[in-house]
Amino acid sequence: MSQTITANKPFSLRTTAFWGLKIILALLFLAAAGFKISGAPMMVHEFGEVGLGQWFRYFTALTELTGAVLLLWPGRTVYGSALLTCVCIGAFFAQLLAIHQDVAHTIVLGLVLALITWVHRKQTGFFG
Numbered sequence: 206m207s208q209t210i211t212a213n214k215p216f217s218l219r220t221t222a223f224w225g226l227k228i229i230l231a232l233l234f235l236a237a238a239g240f241k242i243s244g245a246p247m248m249v250h251e252f253g254e255v256g257l258g259q260w261f262r263y264f265t266a267l268t269e270l271t272g273a274v275l276l277l278w279p280g281r282t283v284y285g286s287a288l289l290t291c292v293c294i295g296a297f298f299a300q301l302l303a304i305h306q307d308v309a310h311t312i313v314l315g316l317v318l319a320l321i322t323w324v325h326r327k328q329t330g331f332f333g
Contacts, residue, residue, distance in 0.1 A: 231273040241266035283325035
């Protein structure tokens, strides 16, 4: 009697690379949130330049933490990537209008996160 053992999901280089990308992004946003929560002088200064008060630094850190966790949570990835895309959009406008620094990193991160949102869009239930 011959038995074939198959995994629930076959190994895929694409799936592995995509998970690697999500892990790197989650670690990046976890580190950014850590800097904000710890009160790193650069973060305090930047959020001072934005002009919304230091409470917004903590709000942004909490949003980044939540997004990073959801990004790695199977079945909830779309929500994490969408949330972090919104963070990147906000950071783009803050960099452009208030801080006057490089906006390229916010564009690149935002586009990558938007792509992840698109790939996982069926998790919302709106797309069948």
